Amino acid sequence: MCMNVAIIGGSGFVGSKLIDKLLEGKDIASIVNIDKNKSVKHVSLWREGNVLDIETLTKLLSGVDIVILLAAEHRDDVSPTSLYYDVNVQGMHHTLAAMEANSIKRLIFTSSVAVYGLDKDNPGETFPVDPFNHYGISKWQAEQVLQEWYVNHGDWNINIVRPTVIFGEGNRGNVFNLLKQIASGKFMMIGAGNNQKSMSYVGNVVAFIQFMMEEVKSGYNVYNYVDKPDFTTNDLVYHTGKILGKNIPSVKIPYAIGMFGGYCFDLLAFVTRRKLSISSVRVKKFCAVTKYDSTKAMSSGFLPPFSMEEGLRRMLNEEFNT
Template identity: 75%
Template sequence: MKIAIIGGSGFVGTKLLERLYKSGLYELINLDKAESLMFPAITLNCNVLDKESLSKGLAGFDLVILLAAEHRDDVSPVSLYYDVNVQGMRNTLEAMEANGIKRLIFTSSVAVYGLDKDNPDESFPADPFNHYGKSKWEAEQVLQEWYKTHADWNINVVRPTVIFGEGNRGNVFNLLNQIASGKFMMVGDGKNQKSMSYVGNVIAFIEFLVKERVAGYHVFNYVDKPDFTTNDLVYHTGEILDKKIPTTHIPYWIGMLGGYGFDVLAFLSRKKLAISSVRVKKFCAVTKYDSKKAMSSGFVPPYAMEEGLRRMLKEEFGK
């Protein structure tokens, strides 16, 4: 099978390419505007906003995995979310059609549901609270409309929750780094549950879809269970690293006030700061999602949640 990965130079893409390459079952290409440190020989410089280069790059392939996205909390201007995530979807679909490709796996996000929802499953109404979630939902709507006139296509949408793992430098890494350093300050009571996904399981699920979901339109939340609270993360980090982790709790309203202060400072300095009101709000929110559909599909995660956390902590902070 010939698989084209769009946006495979990043964290998840690199891990996915590594898994698929080692299997020896696939012919692979990575289309990305960024260089790939691990897979330069199969990487073609390509921007998802350039439909012509996308069409050339996809020639001769059987399946597309679309990972490319603007996803940081502080993207500026905000129009980039919609340019890359929504128009990029349109360009990808048109480039696929031009090449006769009818299979797509798209990584969306649980951000389409919004914050503090009651364990939403795939049927839960979309209610995104930020531009990232809104643009991902708009991209899904583009897909839904496309499928109405392309019913012979096979489309799989994966909505992962926050992904962590070795080599990640996102929000989970930043949180665990603060905890492991002993400089962590808990905003709120720490009882809010955090659905998370270990990268080794996410890429295994994507390969499962490549092999097993070859017809129809499917949407899956992806979450590894159990859902840890922030207090659980502090406890497990201390246990795995054999450290006593001191924690100071501050009220939510004080944390948000500080976040707004950093928003003002970022605006005045024109710099991207590690703390913002959005990040404080996300940190304190309940982000728990239902993954029964994925876990009853026949897929078996290769790693337990605790093992994924242990692997990351040992790799990043265990020295």
């Protein structure tokens, strides 16, 4: 059966890659990308809309069979912090209401492993939640909205993906900034560098979303998405140097000094009212163990099309080796 697909928040990094992937398939009748930001790559599929505008959202979801909700406030430095809850939580309420008005009963929602918090012991989907920042708290609250909704909508199919940090060609997030520093040869390690960093290559994430669209059509399901093996920060430095053919210096700064520097940048950002690329939160996240279990996803029948090293190679060659 061919599906009419709506992607809410599809103009960004993951959304653009997902549209590329779905356009390769044979079971898609139509795709609409509903986003407040105009799509650069898929202009003809873009319709201006916002999860905070329920009236427009309801109109744009007419005739749709399945909704993929990617829209979110996710940066570390969103201000005011109420935006996390407006977009991530109230936006979920609006999405569900707009879907119900159009008799749409299938939803794929990208949440986050941020719901588990930092430095946890390889959490799986049943692990207790303990978010440490507004992003993680708001994502968990959005999931709670879905849990409550499903109680009275048991005939719906709700699939939640909790990806870890996503990297890939065209990404301009934390992984890109880290790899850019490593590739420049001016990288300084904070801490010993032995902390494991679960990551996900965008080509695999969008393939998993397509897999759920085609294969997971009933029930309420939650999946972590993590590509294996988990690299340490030292592994990232090693593979980056190997792929780019560079000798990366191994200067290391003690964690306490790194955190002190992060707090100094926090103060500078406050005084100047500017958003800076370094902060105490980012130093803490950089040094934390962020290892997550993905056994459930990898036992579902899904086979990632790319290895971790291949994903890293594709990104590095595209961004830094041209």
